[in-house]
Amino acid sequence: MKIYVLVKEVPDTYGDRKLDPETGLTDRATGDVVLDEITERALEVALCYADENPDTDVVALSMSPGSATASVRRALAIGAASAVHIVDEDLRGADLGLTAETLAAAIRRGEPDLVIAGNLSTDGSGGMIPAMLAEHLGYVQATALSAVEIGANSVTGTRSADAGTQEVAAPLPAVISITEALPDARFPNLKNTMAAKKKPLEVLSLADLGVSADPAAAPRTILTAVSEKPPRAAGIKITNDGDAAGQLVEFLMQNKLV
């Protein structure tokens, strides 16, 4: 079984995240970057299966700037056997359409049985790539899984749908996305981190993939305006001496909130 896991480098949610006021794109210079937690969880799903089924090939796939090599290596250190890193200046500010087209082209080259992604990234919060990939690839799609069982010919799981949960089953090849109800990834120990340096890491460009970022080729979503909101300021703070509840209710009444 060959499994591709989509891993994404994002600004650390613990840090100060900013958009470039000119381009509206993520300002990568401001804070730390990390592998998005949800994509690490996606990797863990693949690795758990690989633990039980040694002939499994887990490949981490990332489309990110050249500076993201350390994040891609982290996926190898956690346990992916190899990685594919798509790097191209023309992908700067890529919208969902171009991103999906590019990732689909890379997946097509590898012909995996299963593609695993996180349900939502913490930067773009798009949550659409898995369905878009399924459409591009002609794979079966099962999104928002909070439990996953991978079989030889199919993948089943519990889907956290909008109105409740439901069991779903998809024959392979399939694209699935998982939710944060699934466990965190294992921690890369020193041995794995050292070993990761020797694991294959293929770097591909748009030309390698035969994808064109030409804006005339297809409609793209562009940012037309960006503005920063002033941060919130702290207001009144009291210590409870027995009368805090009364003061709060008074405050709520003055502000017509009760």
Added chain:
Amino acid sequence: MGYPENPILVVIDVDPAGGVASSTGALIGAASTIGAPVALIVGGNLGATDAAAIAGAQVVLTAPGDPAALTVPITDALQAAYRQVKPDAVLISNSIAGRDVAGRLAVREKLAVSVDAIGVTRDQEGIVAHHSVYGGSFLTNSAPTHGTPVITVRQGAVGARADAATATVEELQVPASGAVAAVAGEITAVEQASSRPELRGASKVVSGGRGLGSKEQFVLVEQLADALGAAIGGSRAAVDAGYIPYAHQVGQTGVSVSPQLYVAVGISGAIQHRAGMQTAKTIVAINKDGEAPIFDIADFGIEGDLFAVVPQIIEALEARKK
């Protein structure tokens, strides 16, 4: 048949019983501000058509759908509707089902897609989607370079509502794409229906965190919410500890809310939690740790033991009602 001018195709989310989801009024309301709402209902019951008309749909297109096949039947119906109506924009709820359908339509018809809009407008150049990014710290606008945009709209974010319309109802002919769908089982509700307001779009929210200590004690949050007529939320720590289902998680990887009043009880105010609530009009925080970051953004903070303070607040609110 003919369609109104400047048609905006709106995909209505349908609940397991075939009724329209609560996002309907806002979706059609948003569409009405930029054109004429044409609703698509897949797998709805008779009442769903009426509900869409009451919400302001001028045309309602219907298709039978198949609840046992994930996403594909709705995508096929949407593609048929898109080709027939040739809309100026397609508006879809930014729900799990909505995002899947939006993504697939965008690939099939080569359309530009904008996600998680908190509003839509129209200017000389076309339709613009408005977004709130990084927990409301930034506001951005997005638009397609050309062609019709597919836009998913954040649930609970749009206040506009359309006047009720007398809708023309049309049954769509849907050619099957042949795309293989996952087999989907019946949907089981995670919670029993409640009379409390829905978290998304609620005007008041009371959220509890790890500080509540146990599922039993989380009842305090529910009692305070009921005394205020508020919806219930929780931090990720509260969700992970099983105090409350994930659908109530507020924050970066949960729901984003913008209520008039947000009350955080026993929540430290981690940056990822703030990302989902810091655009609230008024924030109240109750925490025993005076250094908790939630106080940095609270309009009214109480440093104290929640188990002492919250019952007193409930009592004071109840006394006021009498």
